[in-house]
Amino acid sequence: MTSFLLVISTSYAYPIFSANDAKKIHQLGGFSIVNAWSFFSKRYDFLRSNREKTGHALFSFKVFQHQVVAMSGENARKVFFSEKDFSFEQGHRLLRGAVPTLKDIKMMSENSxxxxxNKRLLKIVRKDRLQSGKSYHGSAQSNTSTVIPTLVSDVNKRMEAWGASGKMDPFKDIYDLVFQLTIRLSTCEELATNADSIKKISALYWQYEKSITAVGLLLPWFPSTAKKHQKQSTKDLYDILSHYVDARRKAKVPNSDPFDVLIxxxxxxxxxxxxxxxxxxxxxxxxxxxxxxxxFYLGANNEWKNKVIAEVRNLISTYSDASSSEQIHERFSSIPVSVWEDETPAIEGVIRETIRLIKTGxxxxxxxxxxIQFADKTVDKGAYVVYNMADVHLNEMVYSEPLKFDPSRFSPPREEDKQGHLLFxxxxxxxxxxxxxxxxxxxxxxILALFLSSYEYTLVGKSGMPLKESLQPDRNDIHQSKPLGEPCFLQYRKNLE
Ligand code: HEM
Structure with a gap:
C-alpha cells in the first residue's frame, strides 16, 4: 500500500484547475486523486453532490489518466442508452470490474x-424449457423434473432450515437462498444438490467481490494482495465448475439442465x-x-403486504387443488411459468418500485x-461515461414523493413511469x-410468495426490538445497498394454518 501511495502521489497528485470554457465539458477542480478516490468509495454521493454543486448536466473528472464524463438530464439519457459506440463491457471493466475473466488465469473462452x-442466457430462460423440462432442442428427456417445482423445492428446503421462528439476517439468509437458486438455474442438478460445493463457490464468490478494489481496477499491473486473491478465486471457481461440466459430459443420460444444454x-x-x-x-x-x-419495504407497509398475500392466495386457489392434502410448496409447484410471469400485478408493482428506489447508482x-458531439460539447474518444440512475429514479419532477415506497405510482391513472422517455x-x-x-x-x-404465505414477520434491530426509523439504503454501498444506520433483521414466525 505504501508503494501504491508513492506511485500515485508522484504521478497523479497534481491539481486540475477548472479552465472551463462554455464549449468544453465542465471539468471538476481539485486533485484528480481525490476525485478518483471519492468516485470509487462514495460513488453515489460524489456524482450527486457534484451535479448539484456545479449545476452542469455534464461534468468530467480524471480517474488517473482516464477521463470520466458524468451525464444527467433527458437528452443525455437518450444518448447514453442508445449510442452504439458506448461500450458496456469496457465501462464495467474499469469502473466496476465485477465479473471474473478467464484471461486472468490464462484460460481463453472463444466467443466471449x-x-x-446473452444468446446463451436466452436459450436457458426460454419459457418452454422452464416450464416443461424439455431440452431446448425439443426432445423429451428421461430425467425431466420441471424447473418450477425444483425451484420451489429449493426455496422450501432452505426455509425449512430456518425453523418455525427466529431472527434472520436477510443479507445472509436471503443471499444464500438466491445463491442456491442461481446455481440451480445456471449449472446442473449434481452441483445444485451438493451443499459443500455451493458453500465453496459462495465463499469464493464473496472473496472475489470483496477483492475488487480501486487499486486493482485502476492499476491492473500493480501486484496487490487483492489482485492475487482475485486470480486465485477465479482459478478455484473454474476448477469446481469445470469438474461438474466434465461430470455432465460423462453422464449416460442427458438432461435439460443448463450445463447439458450448452454441452x-x-x-x-x-x-x-x-x-x-x-x-x-x-x-x-x-x-x-x-x-x-x-x-423490508413490505415489512413496513401492511397495505402492500396484504395485497401481495391476497394475490398469492388467489394463485394457489386458482391453480391447485384446494381440497388436496399437499403442503403449500407442493401447491405452488403446479402454477405455470406464464402465470408467475403475467398474472402477478401486485408483486410486479412491488418489485418495480423496490428497484426504482434501490437501483440509483x-x-x-x-x-x-x-x-461524440452532445449538445455543444464533445465527449472524447476513449472517455468513460456514467449516468446516475438516481437522476431519474429519485427525481421529483418524474416521481411524486420519490423517496416514498408506493407501487401504485405505476398503475393507471398515474403511470408516472410512462409520462416521458426512459423514466424507468x-x-x-x-x-x-x-x-x-x-x-x-x-x-x-x-421467495416472496413462499415466505409471505408461510411466515408472519416484523422488522427488528440487533436487539430484537422493532425498528423506530424507516429504512434508507446506503446508496454508496454498490455491492449490497444495506440499510444506513442500525442493521435490520426479520423476526419471523411460521403461520399456524
Ligand atoms: C433484480 C435483479 C436484477 C436487476 C435489477 C438487474 C438490472 C440490470 C440493469 C439495470 C442492467 C443494465 C445496466 C446498464 O445499462 O449499465 C442489466 C444488464 C444485464 N443484466 Fe441484469 N439485473 C438483475 C438480475 C440479473 C440476472 C439474474 C442476470 C443473469 C442471470 C442478469 C444479467 C444481466 C446481463 C447479462 C446484462 C447485460 C445485458 C447487455 O448488455 O445486453 N441480471 N441488469
Missing part, C-alpha cells in the same frame, strides 16, 4: 462477449464455466439485494467511437436491457 453470453450445443468447458460465472456475478448481487429490500460505458431504468434501457430479468423476477416472486 456480452452478445454471445449439446458443442460448447467448451471454458465457455460453459464463463457462462455460469456471468450468471452468478451478474445475478446474485442484484437479485438478492432486491429480494431483501422487497421484504451509475450505469457505466466507454466511448470507443470517434469524438431499473432493468436497463436501449442497447443494454437486462437479459436475466425473467429469471430474476421468477426468483424474487418465489
Amino acid at each position: 462477449n456480452v452478445i454471445m453470453l 449439446a450445443d458443442g460448447e467448451s468447458n471454458a465457455v460453459i464455466v464463463e457462462f455460469a460465472l456471468l450468471m452468478i456475478f451478474a445475478g446474485v448481487v442484484n437479485t438478492a439485494m432486491i429480494s431483501c429490500w422487497t421484504l 451509475p450505469a457505466l460505458r466507454r466511448n470507443l467511437g470517434d469524438n 431504468l431499473g432493468w436497463g434501457a436501449g442497447r443494454h436491457i437486462c437479459s436475466g430479468m425473467k429469471i430474476a423476477k421468477l426468483e424474487i416472486k418465489m
